[in-house]
Amino acid sequence: MITFMNNSDSEEEPCNERTSLMSAESPPVPSYQDGLQASEAGEAQAHRKRRTGSSRSPNNIADGDTSDSGVPVRESVLENEEEELTLKYGAKHVIMLFVPVTLCMIVVVATIKSVRFYTEKNGQLIYTPFSEDTPSVGQRLLNSVLNTIIMISVIVVMTVFLVLLYKYRCYKFIHGWLILSSLMLLFLFTYIYLGEVLKTYNVAMDYPTLFLVIWNFGAVGMICIHWKGPLQLQQAYLIMISALMALVFIKYLPEWSAWVILGAISIYDLMAVLCPKGPLRMLVETAQERNEPIFPALIYSSAMMWTVGMAKPDTASRGPSQQTWDAAEDGRENHRSPLHADSQMSETRSPVPTRPTTSFEELEEEERGVKLGLGDFIFYSVLVGKAAATASGDWNTTLACFVAILIGLCLTLLLLAVFKKALPALPISITFGLVFYFSTDNLVRPFMDTLAFHQLYI
């Protein structure tokens, strides 16, 4: 236990940093954005929730993000084509984000429901030192608030640290950190997870087989995430990592602290991304100034991405060189990753981002996707997992939270369409999720139970 906690402690640090990086996705280039604003204005008023509007923004933002160096003419030409394509892609992008979020939640809920390990309370992380086993309600509340404050301050410190590192171009350091944390996540957590699952289903497995399986899983994961790999494999790895991280959170965060932390993090996300002095915003602006993509921390991309290296020299496969990022770690702490659609990402391996200008031409044919920070995945899954673990109304509550989060995601994407800049993905979804969780658990459950008892249908 202790070693585990220590490990997770050290892991949290990279996560913090990483996620903070993540969230800072570069907003669309101003020039491009201006051009888009005019065209968007017409659409904006026609928007309703979860409509194609959302589709527009990702596309637009994707275009905008690519590079502002240079090709304004080409940009305007592409712009028109882009708009026509946005409608087609819009809803598709929302779905492209729905599917992985749903998958992640399903994995987490399935694990929670079946493997008892993750619902046993076996200690707490060092970041939440106050215990919740206190006799009085007030004391418990106080403890959870203190836990939250500590956790949030840790995250803020990490984020600021990361921004400073980025500002002073310590790319190697950041890379090394990312690699280290993803290494730990892929190997250690997977080992523990597999161990628990095997225990639950009473399947015997010898150590050599286990070693082989985990080694393969981890090695492929590292390659996929940090280098090149097929898009779907990368996405699958990111989802698995997010799920693992969410499970860790669910296990080690005490109850009330978890809810307060969820609420506080969405507020922090909101502030960090939107306030002018917020660390994430500064990160985004710095990256924009340097005209390089935001450091590839954990971000889930729903479409293929270019790697700068590839775009430059030649051919570069238009296609699927994705990079998976070290999602888990980063995602964990920070996920305040604003949603942002950006089709360009730089290689993690090559720290110095090269101008992505050449890839710009190829952008028009590439399918743009929306990017969502892994931290968002993790916190959504934490919410749903907690609902599954602790709600006495069981599946109804879980289902309600699930739908609420998806709707929140839709709304956020819609806002992305309207505002066309990096937005925090957490607040709306988490708010909906929390509201629905508490209300379903306390209000709907007795109602449905009584109805089911009498077999009445509404």
Add this chain to the structure above:
Amino acid sequence: PALGLFLFTIAHDPLRIIVLIAGAFFWLASLLLSSLIWFITVKASNPQDEPLQKGLLIFGVMFSVLLQEAFRFLYYKLLRKAIEGLVALSEDGCSPISIQQMAYVAGVGFGLMSGAFSMINLLADALGPGTVGIHGDSQLYFLTSAFMTMVLIFLHTFWGILFFHGCEHRCWWEITAVIVMHLAVSGSTFCNPLYMGSLVPSYLLMATAATWAYLLSGGSAQNLRRFLLCKS
């Protein structure tokens, strides 16, 4: 069957999925409000009084039905505005999804959510030890629940179509018919466990609603015959 409907008709088109999830959300919101009302009334009343509790439950159910229909109406309004937006955004001046399709998807969304909420705890308990209904309740509990849920999901789908059609063409009697039907179905479940009283009328109503919706959507006996005989 409802899941089959989903897979074959909705899953491939992302816009429909969004409409579906939104429909489910609206149903959920209506459920939330109605349970809030019920909860308040229960808390405010005497918990020992059995007939009163039953009466409150009935009131809760009816109120919930009305709220569901109200939310369906709100959803219709939202979808209308969305269609206008979609038309404005699309390049060739016509919306990629018609209001009828939306009506269908919205109905399925409502139905799926309602079915899920009714069934899922039951299913989860069914996986466990077989202790449901051990106190002398009807042996047909699971079976009837399954059928009832299915009929309700289908009914929601058809009501969605009818309701939206009524709103489109301003046929108030269609809307009232939907509401009355919904109330009737819910009311018939009060006869449970006398299953004759609830399942049979529900199925009859569903058949009626199905034919009505089919006719409204432009089908006819000829179309049906052609489809069944696999003519082009």
